[in-house]
Amino acid sequence: MPLYTVSDLTKYLKSSLEQDDLLNDVWVTGEVASFTRSAAGHMYFSLKDLESQIRCVMFRTGSGGEMLESGLSIIAHGRISLYEARGDLQFYAQFVRPQGMGELHLELERLKAKLADEGLFDPTRKRTPSAFPRQIAVITSPTGAVWHDIKSVISRRYPLVELILAPCYVQGANAVTSILEAFDHLSTITGLDAIILARGGGSFEELHAFNDEAVARAVYRSQTPVISAIGHETDVTLTDLVADLRAPTPSVAAELIVPDARELSVAVSQQGRRMSEVARLGVQQRLYTVNRAVLQIGSHLPDISKRKQRVDDLLHISTLNFKTTITIFSEKVTSIHQRLSALDPKNVLNRGFAVLENAITRDPITTTSDASINDRLRIHLHDGTLVAQVQEKLTTDPRKDRRN
Numbered sequence: 001m002p003l004y005t006v007s008d009l010t011k012y013l014k015s016s017l018e019q020d021d022l023l024n025d026v027w028v029t030g031e032v033a034s035f036t037r038s039a040a041g042h043m044y045f046s047l048k049d050l051e052s053q054i055r056c057v058m059f060r061t062g063s064g065g066e067m068l069e070s071g072l073s074i075i076a077h078g079r080i081s082l083y084e085a086r087g088d089l090q091f092y093a094q095f096v097r098p099q100g101m102g103e104l105h106l107e108l109e110r111l112k113a114k115l116a117d118e119g120l121f122d123p124t125r126k127r128t129p130s131a132f133p134r135q136i137a138v139i140t141s142p143t144g145a146v147w148h149d150i151k152s153v154i155s156r157r158y159p160l161v162e163l164i165l166a167p168c169y170v171q172g173a174n175a176v177t178s179i180l181e182a183f184d185h186l187s188t189i190t191g192l193d194a195i196i197l198a199r200g201g202g203s204f205e206e207l208h209a210f211n212d213e214a215v216a217r218a219v220y221r222s223q224t225p226v227i228s229a230i231g232h233e234t235d236v237t238l239t240d241l242v243a244d245l246r247a248p249t250p251s252v253a254a255e256l257i258v259p260d261a262r263e264l265s266v267a268v269s270q271q272g273r274r275m276s277e278v279a280r281l282g283v284q285q286r287l288y289t290v291n292r293a294v295l296q297i298g299s300h301l302p303d304i305s306k307r308k309q310r311v312d313d314l315l316h317i318s319t320l321n322f323k324t325t326i327t328i329f330s331e332k333v334t335s336i337h338q339r340l341s342a343l344d345p346k347n348v349l350n351r352g353f354a355v356l357e358n359a360i361t362r363d364p365i366t367t368t369s370d371a372s373i374n375d376r377l378r379i380h381l382h383d384g385t386l387v388a389q390v391q392e393k394l395t396t397d398p399r400k401d402r403r404n
Helices: 006-018 103-118 145-157 175-186 213-221 237-242 248-256 261-299 306-344 346-348
Strands: 026-037 043-048 053-058 073-083 089-096 134-138 162-167 193-199 227-228 354-358 376-381 383-388
Touching: 006 073, 006 376, 026 145, 026 162, 053 073, 053 213, 073 103, 089 103, 089 261, 103 213, 134 145, 145 162, 162 175, 175 193, 175 213, 193 248, 213 237, 227 237, 227 248
Parallel strands: 053 089, 134 162, 134 193, 193 227
Antiparallel strands: 026 043, 026 073, 043 053, 073 089, 354 376, 376 383
């Protein structure tokens, strides 16, 4: 006979309960008792009737838990499992509503639970639309006020964007089909930055198309981020839950999806001024650094001003000395030249003197004794030469004069 531990037994019971299809899709009605809410937002209570009760747990991600309180009669949907740590059989509620809610609401809650289990509402998959969109598509009625409001807001805030209308019915028997056709058409357009799915509010019944499973899955499959703007703040539709972004009204959706050009202009101007100021301060700081470096370098250099003045003085003195030397030398040259000129035979001849020489021997005749009677002489004048013969010699001493 096999022997089981308590853990073995509780694990087996838990596995058996969770493999039972009936116990994994349970709708149950009863009265809430011993209700508590943990700091994390999870809810713990019992559901009872006149004869029995069962422990219940509803995690904060469940639907409808915000209205739970002890004494409230509810209808709940969930599954049966075992909490192994205590061996407690528990009902894990996924959706609750007060008793008396209609069948349409019940069906919607069942569909919510189904899509939630499939991950269609997972916040981690939601995408952020482009901050500066160029093309935005709008799925809505072309005749209602919604299309006009969206165009008005976007043209005022960000007129650079291109709006594309994908017309559809937003209520009635053909609404679901036309919305799906609009999504199919937009899937063929490249370059879309966002899709706004919009309607101007309405009753629960009028919003039926936006709670349709096929429409919810079309939103989920869209390759372009979708903004749901059904215009009903109290009731949350399936498209609100699946969409990447939810807006309470179409006008708010338009404001969320585009920036305000005026605010951008102000921001750009402010940023430009800040950048200019930063650049100006940077230039000033660099100039200060350069000037300081120049001063520091200059303080380590020798004072050359005195040396420059000394060089100038020496140059001036040298110039004066050179000029004086040149003047003295010039005067000496002039004096020598004058003396040489005075001794130049040509100059002597020019003054009326003559040079005599023996015509035969070419010996110079400087005294009367150098020539004899009948000697032929050459007499050189400044303008030519004369040939003469000595006829008579006369001296300054008359006693020596002779004719032979």
